[in-house]
Amino acid sequence: MFGSRLLALMGGVVFLLSSALAAETSCATDDFKIGLPPAAAGQAVSDAGSLAAALQQAQGGETFLLAPGDYGALNLRKSFQSPVVIRSANPDKPACFTGLNLKGSRNVTLEGLYFDYTFREGDPHFTVPFKVSNSENIKITHSVLDGDYAYGTNSVIDGKAYGIGLRILESNNVQVIASDLRKWWAAVLTIRSGGLVFADNQIHIIRSDGIDIDAATGLTIASNHFFDFQRAVGSKDHSDMIQIMRVTPRGSSDIVIRDNIFDVGRGDYTQTIWAGQDGKDINLPVMRHRNVLVENNMIYNAHIHGISIHGSDNISIRKNSLIHVPGGHSSPAINISSDSSSVVIEQNVTSQIIGYEGQRDWVVLNNAIVQSESPSKNGFYDSQFIYYALGKRQGYNEYGVRPGSLVDSLKAGSTLAESYPTQK
Structure with a gap:
């Protein structure tokens, strides 16, 4: 029903599907490059009104194949008995949504869709066009969440990314898989949620934070590529690729950050993985983070806070490579606050380890301490790495391990160094 505004309120399900004429976005998808697996059989849907009617009748297990076009904003409040799939019929010409609000929903899968935000003067920097709240078993896969640049401020x-790409509030079992999140002030914000999975995504052209986590219970961030962050120098932004917060206020638990590549690329330096004190009393048990594993990540950055975790218990930092690239603040380091308990730091490549003071419940071993400042000192980069790509020139960084080096002899650092494109 393009050319009109449709509001269908039907027994607990609200669909607000604004028309292409009313929307202030073109939903242009020329650069939609997400590989979408072949579709199973499903019901063809041609426009926003047809989608509203189909979802109203759905009970669970249905697949809806959306024709190309602008479907406006979708507000869905409905639980299904089993997953309902909303999917683009043509992966080269995806269906586009300019807003999303899943509230009190259950068993919804969104596949191969283009979520497009257009900046409007007066929008706050924390504007959130795409939201999941009080929901369960939600999956977004092979999709693009595309932000915009500010202007006229x-x-x-001006000219920098704007808005929050996806907010997840008080929800469980939410997955974002094989998707592209780009051009946001912050790509993802999760609040008081659990069973979260972010895997195989690209997160780039971000002004402030990649993934912000507050009071999570169960979170996996795996095999993502964070790169080309573009800060607004002179603003109050505090850039982190991943930030674990205590805003609620309470700590987070059962967190796995594994097999990711964090790369300055052609962008600006940031903090990489940051879990600070946030002005809270971390002596209080409720405020402490628990069960944190950071493993096998590649970090190319230029800020001392490479992996920084404060006030936490049961932490393992294993086989990460923290590599200093030219420019920026300083060499990324591992920084675990000395009050943390049951800490393992092993087989990492880093410039330094901060926080270890001989605590009896800490294990620190087989870490390769390297540096990029002086050829005459131990651990100099030229003796440790083979340079396959340097960010500002090629657009990404790629450092392999030099045979016979300290890194090689300790079998330290991420195994991702063995599987870059130019080495295949």
């Missing part, structure tokens, strides 16, 4: 943020 007469400030340093």
